[in-house]
Amino acid sequence: MESVGKMTPSSLSASDLPWRVLWDKERCTLCGRCTAVCPVQAIELGVHRQRLFQAPLGLTQRPTNIVKVYHGIDQKTDPAHACVGCAMCDYVCPNGAIHPVRSDQVDKLRFHVNQNGEPRRRGGRRNDPRSILDEIKFIRISMLTDPALDAGRHDFELRTLLGRVLPAEEMVKSMRDNGWIPPVREIYPLVIGSMSFGALSPTMWEGIQMGVAYLNEELGMPVRVCTGEGGCPPRLLRSRFLKYVILQIASGYFGWDEIIHALPEMKEDPCAVEIKYGQGAKPGDGGLLMWYKVNRLIAAIRGVPPGVSLPSPPTHQTKYSIEESVAKMIQSMAMAWGFRVPVYPKISATSTTLAVLNNLARNPYAAALAVDGEDGGTGAAYNVSMNHMGHPIASNIRDAYLNLVKIGKQNEIPLFAGGGVGKNGNLAANAAALIMLGASGIQIGKYVMQAAAGCLGGENDRCNICNIGLCPKGITSQDPRLYRRLDPEAVAERLVDVYRSFDTELKKILAPLGRSTSLPIGMSDALGISDGAAAARLQIRHVI
Amino acid sequence: MCRLFAVTSREPLSPMVAVRALDVMKEGHDGSGMGLFLTDLGGPFERFRGAPILSGIFSHEGIRTLDRYMMELDFMVKYKFSLRPTKRPPEGTPKRDNYLIRVYDYPPEWLSLSKEEIEHRLMVTRLELRRMGEKDDSMIVFSFWPDVIMIKEVGDPMELAEYLGLDNEELQARVILAQGRQNTNYDIDIYACHPFFIQGYATMTNGENTAFVPIREYLTSRGFAGYMGYHSDSEVFTHILHFAHRHLGLGIEMYKHILTPLKDEELERHPDGRRLRAVKQACRPLIIDGPNCVIGCLPDHTLFMVQDSKKLRPGVVGGAPGMFAFSSEMCGLDAAIPVRNKSEDFQPMKYDTVMVPPERQEVMRWNQWER
Structure with missing residues (x-):
């Protein structure tokens, strides 16, 4: 032979x-x-x-x-x-x-992708194209007993609240006695979730910020974008556009030295502060920016030396209990802006979500809860975390909402759901389903990369090399030769396209349901699914 | 679609005035049921102004249960008015044993209680009777409140009125709410028939509340025993009114701001925008949706009408000092008050609330853009 x-x-x-x-x-x-x-x-x-x-x-x-x-x-x-x-x-x-x-x-x-004993790390999201959200149908169609609305001509109020809403009795009392009312933002229900400066290239970040500014200032859509854990460029911190930005603080505290020092010079308050305790793509694991992407600019904004990997700890090291996390961290962040800015935690979906939620419900400063499901994306994580760790978002957000209903606080703590929304392109349908299951708003990240910048990643393990800074489209790269492939103005234009088309599609869902005066949060009677077990679990109608 | 008619008059009227108005609007409803709410009563009931009146449908066994229960609570029957139809019921109307209207004397130990406590106990008693009768339909209770009578039944309103003898001269009221249809969106259930009532508040709706489920979830999670039932999506309108007016202490004008608040950009321009925005946010789960015309009555006998945010249902108000009527259609108004200045008839639009205060001197219009 x-x-x-x-x-x-x-x-x-x-x-x-x-x-x-x-x-x-x-x-x-x-x-x-x-x-x-x-x-x-x-x-x-x-x-x-x-x-x-x-x-x-x-x-x-x-x-x-x-x-x-x-x-x-x-x-x-x-x-x-x-x-x-x-x-x-x-x-x-x-x-x-x-x-x-x-x-x-x-x-x-x-x-064999564990050479030298290093397990595989990658970007993207869980390699599974299935989505329970895609299976949910909207079944309560207005027919004769009430007229279906006209998505093109009728007025629609597609807004949601981000912030702690006082119970009705206390709100009336506070208005009468001139008491303190927690800050509440009225925003568009589709939020661009946390993708850090560092995980994303400068051109991608600039494109998103330009698109968000256009949506707000030219189209009157109060779209908000979260920074992720990577700080915020100094000019943006000192600009009037900061009000469209949710600043994220996570366990590595990257960039917060710069943010704190910019406080006296801020012209506007940020929209909110998100405290990241978890992420759906890698639950229980901290953020990770691999050394490939830590160039001098990123290092300067984050306040770290260049060329080293930046793994954030899985938890905030100074906190030992949920009470302390909630009581101290939320309150001290709120205090930094004179209690004018909503502060809320973001967690990865977990079977312990209700314990977190119940704790937040008891703290009057907790402004919301963002829950990120197992299908959430990331710039870098261990493959095993992405594929096997985490909780699906649908049942988690439903449980959280029904728990709030049980304690009568469904209007007081808005729930934001994320993780795989629009993973198969059905952004508006997935978002509407989550809202009707009980979410006040939706966070998206990967969809923005795909639709506004042409990300090639897919759930059949395509591309997914965001972690090593070699993104062929320049979306997640810090190499100028790569990120110059991406025109920030074109990204901004596409982002505007995404929001305008989403807005129309959402109306095309809500109008036949006879809803236009308010966002149909918890309108579970509109939902159906052919999977009987899923219907029972989500407490929606079983339709076959 | 439902047809609604409400009238407020200085002189007591027979409920037949409202039934005839429903009858002329018959093209718009299917004659499948009728609900009547009578208050500011005339006739013999006038003598018992402060005493609670129990209204409902009772089987013979139900009456025995009722008597046992009320005696246990130390209630005494002061006056009885029974509609006891003898002939065969109209087609579609079930044969009932007793349509009961009874005035009670309070238990002696209640007399030292506060007004709020008495009102709470009246509601709890009604709910308990309803609960006890629900198993076998032996007791169907619509209201238990001073100066309030409610009658509901399945069938054509005019045929029902003749069958029940509603032209009885002892049945007189200065404020009447009447609705001419059974619920069709869910199972037919007599508890789904408008008007709905809670602690002096009554409303009826022509429409479809597409935001029903989240509103129901919000109301039932208030921890208030009276927020229950919901066989009809329209029952929440009554409870929202009760919640806003009685629980939050907001004026009737805020009812419209809670049901259909101004949009965010409108609030930016509103002189009272800050306060309205706070109420909008705090009462967000109570925002209604879909086509709805709500006619209601407050405990002080103020009648009002509001429309949904797009004014998708008809509704007109007209009359003259001393007597005004609210009607789904002009023909209903014409039937009840033929002689009036029609140029002053008013059809409230999407921002309006119209009210006729208890003095019945004028139709007051209030617009959401007003401070």
Whole structure:
């Protein structure tokens, strides 16, 4: 038997990889763009030997072999250079001569992505395209007993509240006695969730901020964006646009030195402060910005040395109990802005969500609760955390809402739900379903990257290399050669497109339900699902 | 669609005035039921102004249970008025044993109680009777309150009125609310029939409240025993009125601000925007939706009408000093008060609340843009 050369346990063929690069010799111009653009250098110039057999006619000449050489593409098969399926090679190829194809086999690479004992880390979200939110239908259609509304012509009040709302009795008393009323923001119910400066590229961040400013100032849509844990650029902190921003503080406190020092110079209060205790993509794990992305700019804004990985602790180190977290952290953050800014925690969805919620309900300064489900995205996390840790958002937010109903505080603590909203493109339907299950508002992140910037990531493990700063679209990269591919103005325009189309779609859902005067929070009678167990669990109608 | 008619008059009227008005509006309702709310009573009831009146439908067994229960509480029957139809009921109307209207004397130990406590106990007694009768429909209780009579039944309003003998001259009231249809959105249940009543407040609605479920959840989680029932999505209108007026102490003008608050950008321009915004936020789960015209009566006998935020249901008010009527349709108003200055008829729009105070001298219009 012929020797196959040196073989290691991790020696794989292209057939063992999740993505195989198919290349057409006849159409290839050998321009080299594909090899240049590949973010993981999965392909390289290949020099191939070809044996041609020539059998001349007649009997005088003997058949011969000719050995020729031709040039083309080789796919690397070592785990570090396995194709990620981003298809940028296809995007740049002038002749359509190359594209990756998903293997129909269960790949073998998964057993080898722990070289040197380092488990796989990646960006993206849980590799599972299923979504219970997609299965929920809106079944209470206004027919004859009440007229369906006109999504195009009627007035709709699509606003929600972020902030602690006093019970009606106390509000009336406070108004009469000129007492303290906690700050409450009236905002658009679709919030751009926390994606940090650092996780996102400067161009992506700038694009989002420009888009949000346009939505507010030109279209009158009070859209808010959360910074994530990475601080906030100094100019934005000192600008009037800060009122559209929710500042996030997390366990690494990155960027908060800069924020605290900017306090006296702030022209506007931020919309709110979000205290991150957890994230749906990696529940119970802290934030992670890998060293690849910590350049001088990021390091300066975060107040850290450049070129080092920045793993935030899984919890706020100075806090030992929920009471302390809630009582001290929320109150001290509220105090920093003179109790004019709502302060609320964000947690990853968990079976202990109700314990957190009940604690918040007892604290008059807790402004809301954001819950991030297992399908939430991230810029970097351990693969095992993303794929296996966490709680689905639908039942978690439903339980939380029904718990508030039980204690009569459903209007006092707004719930914000996130995690996989719109993962299959059904943004408005998913958001409306969560609102009718009890959420006051929705947080999205990955959808913005996909729709406003062209993120290629997918739940069939496509791309997902946000963590190493090699995003081929420049969305999550800190390398100027990559992030200059992304035009911030175009991102802003697309963000506006996303919100305008969402607004229309949401109206197209609410109008047939006969709802327009207020957001249908908890309107569970409108929801149905064909899965009986899911219907019973969510306390919505079982329809088949 | 329901048809509503309400009248307030200096002189006591027979409920037949309202029934006839419903009858002329018959094209708009299916004649499937009728609910009547009578207050500021005339006739023999005038003598018992402060004494609670129990209204409901009772089987013979139910009456025995009622008597046992009320005697235990030390209530004494002061006056009885029974509608006892003898002939066959109209088609679709069930045969009942007793349509009961009874005036009681308070238990002696109640006399030392505060007004609030007495009113609370009256409500609790009504709820307890209702609960006791729910198993076998032996006791269906509509109201237990001084100066209030309620009659409800399944069937065509005019046929029912003749069957029940509502033209009885002992039945007289200065304020009458009448609704001509059974609930069709959910199971037919006599408790789903408008008007609804709680502690002196009554409302009836022509419409469909699409925000019903979250509102019901909010009301039932207030910890107040009276916020129950909800066989109809319209019952929440009565309870929202009770919550706003009695519990929060807000004026009737705030009822409209709670049901259909101004939009955020409108509040920016409103002279009282700050206060209204606070109320809007605190009462957010009580915002109604869908097409609704609400006609109601306050404990002081003020009649009012409000519309939904888009004015999707009809409603007109007209009359002359001494007598005004609120009607779903003009023809109902014409039937009840044919002689009036029609140019002063008023159809409230999406921002309006119209009221006729107990003096019955004028129709007061109030707009959400007013301070």
